[in-house]
Amino acid sequence: MQNHLLHTINFPEDLRKLAPEDLPELAKELRDYIISVVATKEGHLGASLGVVELTIALHYVFNTPEDLLLWDVGHQAYGHKILTGRREQFHTNREWGGISGFPKRSESIYDTFGVGHASTSISAALGMALASNLKGDHQKQHIAVIGDASIAAGMAFEGLNHAGVTDANLLVILNDNAIGIDPSVGALKHYLTNVKKGIQKENNIMEALNFDYYGPIDGHDLPKLLKVLKRLKTKKGPKLLHVITTKGKGLKQAEADQVTYHAPGKFDAKTGELVQKTSSDGPLKYQDVFGLTLVELAKTNENIVGITAAMPTGTSMKYLMKAFPDRAFDVGIAEQHAVTLSAGMATQGLIPFCAIYSTFLQRAYDQIIHDVALQKLPVIFCLDRAGLVGKDGATHHGVFDLSYLRCIPNMTIFAPRNEIELRNIMYTAQQGLEGPIAIRYPRGKGLISDWKQPFESIEIGKGQLLRLGKSVVVLSVGTMAENVSEALEDLPAAHYDMRFIKPLDEDLLHDIFKNYTTVITVEDNSVKGGFGAAILEFAATHDYHNTIKVLGIPDTFVNHGEVGELQDFVGLDAESIRAVVSQVLQD
Structure with missing residues (x-):
């Protein structure tokens, strides 16, 4: 592979020495380099491919690391890592002893904020901008790139709401690719779709929040990006640039199947074809045992509903969505809402299976305590990715749930040792508990091929x-x-x-x-x-x-x-x- 430009870029200061007309070639080399490494080493592919031009433009126009650049969510940041001193280490991405798959403050001065969970960038960047104001530094730029459907989360709007009444030197870049890990959902998605189509001419949400709004613009048009970013650099106060990108840009299969190629595993860097695993026999993943069992139970219990927060594929709630689309709800990146929504359903006699990764359920702790446990509502929490999850690292390990749930009154906590136990506790839970139960199970494959055994009730509290x-x-x-x-x-x-x-x-x-x-x-x-x-x-x-x-x-x-x-x-x-x-x- 020829990287005659990329191999000269060790840090953004090298990037800024290039002529603007060289940047499209650099974008091609950077995209090819990401594809070649991720093809063999695995990782998050589609999101980083979609922001290659934006990444180059931001480091070209802004004086990073003095200007502060935040990525939200962090799996957009592979190109950023490669351009900020980690090109030669990029092949160690997500490996033991290697660089992190997400921005990490202890890893580089260019990683201004650690981001493994979504929707934090606006609040963090606003905090940095207000700190600059207090220090009398009114020249420093603060840029939050928020993408993969993170803008729809409540915390993002809390940040926007606060920023709109400040004079903070804040630029929010909305990387709008209409997809997180699964396709985006909700009214905001429809609003942004209308903006892109030119239908939404009035009542701009961002302008109503006192942001200067620019866009939408093509996020793959480097000359346009450079022009707009240079102009925005001179504007004071909160600003929002709406950028349209294609997740998986530059790899045909990744553009066509954005869900699979979010993190595709190994694939052929030239053809894009996935490397077939040696055998599909053997035990299923725990998440699939959960998803298929939920459908099985829902067929005989019409009160069962399923709730997930932007993870229908990751939790395998997709099976219930296909079988009973009116009884399965993807609420987007909104764990707090997912928990209280489940509580509301439980008050009306429904049996909510609320499937959220262990690490993400932490984001809804108050709701678990006040809205569910305090009211003794029988919400069934299904905590996928419990325990050590592997290459996603510290932000994703589900190693705190037993601790943060055990202290809550009225909470039952069960950890199945295999798939049959998982099925049986799900069966037991939907028969009618007096309060909430948390069922925690790991990422990856189970232990038993013949897992689909007749249901048996489990006596609560018995080892x-x-x-x-x-x-x-x-x-x-x-x-x-x-x-x-x-x-x-x-x-x-x-x-x-x-x-x-x-x-x-x-x-x-x-x-x-x-x-x-x-x-x-x-x-x-x-x-x-x-x-x-x-x-x-x-x-x-x-x-x-x-x-x-x-x-x-x-x-x-x-x-x-x-x-x-x-x-x-x-x-x-x-x-x-x-x-x-x-x-x-x-x-």
């Missing part, structure tokens, strides 16, 4: 014995049972799957503490406030003095890498667990 042992017992929750079972092969330790983190099976725990001298807990959640902490509380409450060892995610943010690498790093792989148990048995 299970998996194997007997002597003196030492391991208590696990969720899919950590697999690693524990492997670790305990030919070791004389007992193993229980506690299943419920709340309520704990206290009858079973009394028996365990009376019969085993050492108790080891294993969870893929933070050791602070999680399942192990609950066992410690139980022991303290009942004056047990057994030795207790808590294994889980340490009190630190875990970086990106393969799940196996991360489990090894935090000591949750089978070998590490085995070493702990063996040492205890020897003591």
